[in-house]
Every structure is written in C-alpha cells, then in structure tokens.
Amino acid sequence: MQFSKRIYLFLIPGALLYFTFFILPTLGAFFYSITDWDGANTDFNFVGLANYMDLFTNDIVFMKSLGNNLKFLLAVVIFQTIFSLIFALILLKNTKTNIFFRALFFFPTILSSVSVAFIWSFIYAPSIGLMNPFLESIGLGNLTQNWLGNPEIAIFSLAFVQIWFHTGQVMIIFIAGLQNVPKELYEAAIVDGASRWQRFAKITWPLIAPATTMVVGYTIIQSFKAFDLVFAMTGGGPAFSTEILVTFIYNSAFSHYQFGYASAASVILMIIVAGITLIQFRLIGRNKVEH
Amino acid sequence: MIRSLFKKILVLLFALLIIIPVFMVVITTLKTSDYFYLDPTGLPDPVTFQNFIAIVTENNLHIHFLNSLIVSVSTILLCLFVASLVSYVIMRLKGWKSALLFGLFILGMMLPAQVNMIPLYGVLDTLGLLNSLIGLVLVSTTTFMPVVVFIVAGFMKTIPGSMIEASTMDGASEWQIYWKVALPLSAPAMATAAIFVGVMVWNDLLYPLLFVASPEKKTLPLSLLDFQGEYFTNYPMIFSGVLIASIPMIILYIFLQRYFMEGITAGANKG
Numbered sequence: 001m002q003f004s005k006r007i008y009l010f011l012i013p014g015a016l017l018y019f020t021f022f023i024l025p026t027l028g029a030f031f032y033s034i035t036d037w038d039g040a041n042t043d044f045n046f047v048g049l050a051n052y053m054d055l056f057t058n059d060i061v062f063m064k065s066l067g068n069n070l071k072f073l074l075a076v077v078i079f080q081t082i083f084s085l086i087f088a089l090i091l092l093k094n095t096k097t098n099i100f101f102r103a104l105f106f107f108p109t110i111l112s113s114v115s116v117a118f119i120w121s122f123i124y125a126p127s128i129g130l131m132n133p134f135l136e137s138i139g140l141g142n143l144t145q146n147w148l149g150n151p152e153i154a155i156f157s158l159a160f161v162q163i164w165f166h167t168g169q170v171m172i173i174f175i176a177g178l179q180n181v182p183k184e185l186y187e188a189a190i191v192d193g194a195s196r197w198q199r200f201a202k203i204t205w206p207l208i209a210p211a212t213t214m215v216v217g218y219t220i221i222q223s224f225k226a227f228d229l230v231f232a233m234t235g236g237g238p239a240f241s242t243e244i245l246v247t248f249i250y251n252s253a254f255s256h257y258q259f260g261y262a263s264a265a266s267v268i269l270m271i272i273v274a275g276i277t278l279i280q281f282r283l284i285g286r287n288k289v290e291h
Numbered sequence: 292m293i294r295s296l297f298k299k300i301l302v303l304l305f306a307l308l309i310i311i312p313v314f315m316v317v318i319t320t321l322k323t324s325d326y327f328y329l330d331p332t333g334l335p336d337p338v339t340f341q342n343f344i345a346i347v348t349e350n351n352l353h354i355h356f357l358n359s360l361i362v363s364v365s366t367i368l369l370c371l372f373v374a375s376l377v378s379y380v381i382m383r384l385k386g387w388k389s390a391l392l393f394g395l396f397i398l399g400m401m402l403p404a405q406v407n408m409i410p411l412y413g414v415l416d417t418l419g420l421l422n423s424l425i426g427l428v429l430v431s432t433t434t435f436m437p438v439v440v441f442i443v444a445g446f447m448k449t450i451p452g453s454m455i456e457a458s459t460m461d462g463a464s465e466w467q468i469y470w471k472v473a474l475p476l477s478a479p480a481m482a483t484a485a486i487f488v489g490v491m492v493w494n495d496l497l498y499p500l501l502f503v504a505s506p507e508k509k510t511l512p513l514s515l516l517d518f519q520g521e522y523f524t525n526y527p528m529i530f531s532g533v534l535i536a537s538i539p540m541i542i543l544y545i546f547l548q549r550y551f552m553e554g555i556t557a558g559a560n561k562g
Contacts, residue, residue, distance in 0.1 A: 007380055007465045014377040014396065014436060020414065021433035022399050028410025039412070087305065090298045103548050104306055107313075109555055110540045112494030114512040115533045118519075119312050122319075122526050128331035130315065164308065172552050225403040228496040232516060246405045253409050254501070263409050270406040277401050 029270065032263035039259035051264035062265065064240050065248040068155050072244060073223040075159035080219055081212070084167045088174035089204075102175070105168030113165075113228030120161045121233060124148050148234055151241035158233060158242055162226060170215050177211030178204070210284050217280030221273055245269050320531045327527050342531040350521075352535060354507060355514040359536075362427050362510055363492045367485050370432040374439035375481065379469045381440070382447040383455075393444055399437035408501055415502055422504050430502070431492050439484040442557050446480030447473055486547060487554035493540060511536040 033051055037044040055062045087105060091098040108116065123130045124147035132144040147157040181204060189199050227246040230236065236243035236251065243251075245265065252262035319327065320342055321335040347353055381393050411430065412421075420426030450473065458468045474481070499513040515532050522528045544551050 004465060007383055010376040010380050010465070010469070011392075014373045014440075017373060017429065017433045018396065018399070018436065020418075021411065021430050022407070025407035025410035025414055026402065028413065029407050032410060032413075039409075083305075086301065090302060101302055101306060102552075104309055106548075106552060107309060107544070110490055110494075110544050110551060111537055112496065112512045112515075114494075114496055114515045115537055118515070118526075118529050118533055119316060121519075122315070122530075123312060125524065128328070128524060128526075130311070130332060133332065167305075169555060172556050176556065221403060225405055227405055228494075228512075231500075232496065232519075246403075249405065249408070253412075259409050259413075266406045266409060270402060273403060273406070274401065 026270075029263050029266045032260050033267045034264075035260040037260040037263075038257045039253065040257065044260065047260070051261045052268075054261070055264055055268070061240050061243060062248060065236075065243040065245050068240075068242060069224065069244040071155050072159050072162070072226070073220055075156055076162050076223050077216055077219050079159075080163045080167050080170055081215055083163065084170035084215070085174055085208075085212070087167070087171045088178055091171070092175060092178055102168070102172065105171055107168065108165050109169045111165075114232045116161060116165055117229055117232035120157075120164075121148065124157060149238060151239050154234060154238065154242050158226075158230060161233070162223070162229060165229070166219075166222065170219065173215055173218075174208065174211055177208050181207045213280060213283045217276055220276050224269060224273060245272075316530045316533060319526050320534055322527045324525050324527050327525075331526075342527045343535065346528050346531045346535070350514060350517070350532070351506070352511075352514060352532065355509045355511050356535065358424060358509060359493055359511040360539075362424055362431070363489050365424075365428045366431045366435070366492045367488050369428060370435050370439055370488050371443075371481055371485060373432065374436045374484070375443050375474060375477065376469070377436075377440050378444035378447050378477075379473050381444040382450065382473065383465070393440070396440045396444075397437045399434070400441060404434050404497065408497070412501055421502055422508055424508060426502055427498055427510070430498055431488075431495065434498075435488045435491060438487060438557070442484045442487070442554075443477055443480045446477050450476050483550050483554040483557060485554075486543075486550045487557065489543075490540060490551070490555065 034046055034048055035044045036047050036051075091102050091105075122128075126132060126144075126146045126149070131147060135141060135143050145153060148154050185203050186199060189203055194202065224245060226244065227250065230242055230244055230247050231250070234242040236247045246269070249262045249265045249269065252258045252265060315332070318335055321338045321340070323337070323339050323341070326336060377392070377396055381389050381396075384392065415421045415426050415430070418426075420429065454472060454476070455468060458472050463471070494512060495510075496512040496516065499510045500516070503509060503513060515529075515536055518529045518532055
C-alpha cells in the first residue's frame with residue numbers, strides 16, 4: 001500500500017504534546033531527584049543520591065507511607081478481586097435483572113473521588129453518621145469506631161471505600177473475560193460428570209487467569225494512584241496513618257517545598273509501578289490459553 | 292436452593308450498600324441544616340431546595356461548573372483529534388514502524404500521572420500555563436492520549452484495507468481518507484474514548500489542585516474540596532454541591548451505560 005510521506009505530519013501535534021507534557025517531565029523527575037530544588041528558586045545544587053539516602057534512612061514518614069500503601073493495597077487487592085469475581089460469576093448471564101445489577105454496581109465508578117470522599121466521611125462520622133448507629137442496631141455496638149480518626153484502622157476504612165468505589169468496574173472486566181469462555185467446554189464437562197467445583201477449577205479458572213492477572217496488576221497500580229480519594233478524605237492523617245506514597249510526594253513538594261526530595265520519591269514510585277507492570281506482562285504472556 | 296438464595300442475598304447486600312448512601316445524599320440535600328443536626332438520618336421535614344441555591348451563590352458554583360464543562364469538552368475534542376491522527380498513521384504504516392509508533396504512544400499508560408507531577412508543574416510554570424484552563428486542557432489531553440490511541444488505533448486496525456485502498460485509487464489525499472473514511476468508520480471507538488476522557492477529566496482533582504489557584508479558574512472537584520473547611524459537617528450544603536457536580540455524569544450514564552462500561556474498562560485494560 002502506498003502513501004505519501006506527508007502522512008508523518010499527522011504525528012506532529014501528538015508528538016509535541018507527548019514530548020512537552022509527558023516525556024520531558026518524566027525525565028525531569030530523574031533530573032530533579034538528584035538536586036535540592038525548592039520549586040521556586042532558579043538556582044539549586046546537585047546533591048547526588050542524598051535524597052534517596054535520606055528517604056530510606058532518615059525519613060520515618062516516608063517509610064510509614066510505604067507501609068500504609070502496602071496495607072491499603074493488600075486489603076484492596078484481596079477483597080476487591082474476590083468480590084468482583086464472585087459478582088461476575090453470579091451476574092454473568094445477560095438477563096434483564098443481571099444487567100440492571102451490573103449497571104448499579106458499576107455506578108460508583110462514574111462519581112468523582114471528592115464526592116465519594118464526602119459521602120463516606122458522612123457515613124463514617126462518629127456522631128451523625130450511618131455506620132455506628134447501624135452497628136448498634138444489629139447488636140454490634142461494641143464495634144463502633146471513630147472510623148477515620150483512629151490511626152490503627154483509618155487506612156482500612158479508606159481501603160473499604162476504594163473497594164466500594166471500584167468493585168463494579170473490576171466485575172465488568174471479569175465479565176468481559178468470562179463471556180469469552182466457550183460454552184461447549186462446560187457442556188462437555190457436565191456430560192463427563194464434572195462437579196461445579198471441578199468445572200471452576202479446571203475450566204473457568206485457567207481461562208480467566210489472564211484476566212485475573214490483569215485485574216490484580218491494575219488494582220495494585222490503582223492503589224498506588226489513590227491520591228484523590230485519600231487527599232479528600234483524610235489528607236494523610238491522623239498522625240500520618242493514611243499517608244500513602246502519592247500523598248507523601250504531594251506534601252513534600254507543595255507543603256514543604258522540597259521539590260528535589262519529592263522527585264526522588266516519585267522516581268521510587270515509578271520504579272515500583274514499572275516493576276509491577278513488567279511482572280504482569282510476563283505472567284499474562286505465560287497464562288495465555290489457546291482455545 | 293440454598294446456594295441460589297445465598298447468591299441473591301449477596302447481590303442485594305451490595306446493591307443496598309450502593310443505594311442507601313445515594314439515597315442519603317439525596318434526602319440530606321432536601322433538609323434544612325437545623326433539621327439535619329436534629330435528625331441526621333431521618334427523612335427531610337420540611338423539604339427545602341434552599342441548599343442548592345445557597346451553595347451555588349455562596350461559592351460561585353456556576354462558574355466552576357462552566358470551567359469543568361469547558362475543560363472537559365475541550366479535552367475530549369483535542370484529545371480525540373490528536374490521538375486519532377496518531378492512530379491513523381499507526382494504521383497506515385505497516386510492520387515494525389507501526390508497532391514501534393504504537394508502543395511509543397501507549398508507553399504513557401504504564402506510568403500513573405502522579406509520578407511526574409512535580410516536573411510537570413515546572414514545565415507549566417516555564418510556559419506560563421499555570422493557573423489557566425488551557426494548561427489543564429493540554430496536560431489532560433496528553434495524559435489520556437495514550438489510552439485513546441490504544442482504543443482508536445486498535446479499532447482502526449480492523450478497518451478492511453480494501454476500503455482505504457479504494458480511496459487511494461480515487462486519488463484522495465491522506466487527509467481526505469482520514470477525515471472522510473477512517474474517522475467516520477471509527478465512530479464507535481471514538482464514542483467510547485470520548486466517554487472515558489470525559490469521565491476522567493470531569494472528576495479529576497489532582498491536576499486542578501496542582502495547577503490552578505485562583506477562585507475563578509477552579510473546576511468542580513477542586514471547588515468541592517473547599518467545602519470541608521467551609522461547611523465542616525453541614526452535609527445538606529456539602530451534598531447539594533456533590534449532587535450538582537455528579538448530575539451531568541449520572542444523566543449521561545443513564546443513556547450511555549454501554550459506552551461508560553466499555554470506555555472505563557478499556558482504559559482499565561492498561562490504565
């Protein structure tokens with residue numbers, strides 16, 4: 001097929017934007033990470049790897065934010081994946097009722113994180129909220145809590161909101177994957193007398209393993225990106241108990257004006273996310289099932 | 292029997308977990324503040340629409356609404372235009388060149404926007420685009436371009452080569468083929484991508500928070516964020532704002548569910 005070389009002109013606007021607002025700042029993060037730039041002054045010094053050393057040896061808040069991010073991530077990955085898979089299996093068939101419930105479960109995804117943060121701040125509020133009176137009314141009064149004020153559990157209260165927010169979306173990803181499973185496989189298995197569990201373990205699971213790998217990878221990365229929700233709900237408090245990596249980066253840069261230092265934390269985030277993506281790709285490649 | 296009952300209960304529980312909070316938001320907006328503190332969870336008595344008027348006039352919410360609309364619509368148009376041009380080239384080129392171009396442009400999907408927010412602030416500062424809606428549009432366009440290229444280029448590859456070939460025979464220029472053949476045929480993918488970009492930009496807090504400071508440039512999520520400090524626990528006021536900010540997406544969602552699910556899921560596929 002012939003085409004004129006002028007077709008390359010089509011790339012100019014995209015390439016220009018991409019270079020200015022993506023490639024340049026991404027490289028910039030590496031550059032600033034070895035400086036002591038404060039974000040305002042034009043002159044700054046190169047400090048080598050001092051920012052990285054400080055992060056890992058001197059900064060309790062940074063280490064805490066890594067730990068919180070891990071707690072948040074584990075809670076979300078485990079429960080969101082299980083719930084969304086269960087709902088995907090229940091609502092798999094395209095009946096009218098199922099389509100209605102799918103649309104309902106997906107609904108929170110279209111709301112802004114700020115709106116979701118306000119809704120759940122209200123539900124969690126100790127005196128005027130919904131959660132504590134509800135627990136009391138079903139006889140679980142001893143479980144009432146200051147859900148966002150207690151440093152021990154605030155990060156899990158946030159994880160619960162994240163799960164509420166995105167389970168429907170992940171369910172849809174699973175349904176898309178599951179509807180690709182050929183019906184004949186099930187019919188053959190039923191003829192062979194396979195039990196429900198055997199059918200799941202031997203047919204459904206191997207076929208949705210790639211979807212699961214993708215979902216888990218996506219959920220992990222989402223957990224690292226959960227800036228909007230955490231920032232609007234707790235701002236990282238109380239006592240840094242909900243500080244995660246992205247809020248730490250934001251606060252270092254825009255509250256403490258340590259742009260170089262925050263850039264070093266960004267590079268670490270970049271390495272973590274790139275690592276997860278690479279692992280995910282290798283697993284998906286290995287899990288691909290031919291049928 | 293028991294298994295199916297258990298499944299139904301599970302589905303109903305999660306349904307209630309979504310319906311009850313939404314219902315609470317709606318009834319709370321209809322309460323006077325005084326009555327809310329008296330009975331935070333009960334039905335409104337009397338019913339008032341005063342909160343909506345107060346929240347808009349006290350905060351110039353109509354201006355922030357308009358800003359959100361301008362930024363969202365401009366980003367959708369610019370992003371779809373730029374990304375579909377790239378997608379078209381990816382379709383027309385064959386072999387390694389096409390694969391390389393595709394790989395380069397979707398690379399951005401791998402990295403969350405948060406990782407380069409600090410240098411990005413520097414770039415906008417240098418270009419004099421801080422505190423401007425144009426800056427927001429350009430940055431958002433770039434951030435979502437990889438996903439749109441992913442959706443649209445993937446779709447364009449399925450256009451039969453013979454259709455493009457026929458157009459070249461007729462002596463059409465590349466621009467004409469792009470504008471008159473490739474683009475109209477990609478309408479479903481473009482719609483999906485438009486919804487994806489629209490939801491993301493309409494709801495985004497991070498970029499406005501980073502790059503916009505003056506009150507008359509704020510978008511809705513940023514404006515909403517101020518309510519916490521301003522109204523503390525005055526939820527009738529706060530939720531009136533939440534409802535106003537969510538209404539456009541809810542209305543679109545009712546009519547375009549399929550595109551929302553496809554768009555946000557396609558974005559998730561590698562978002």
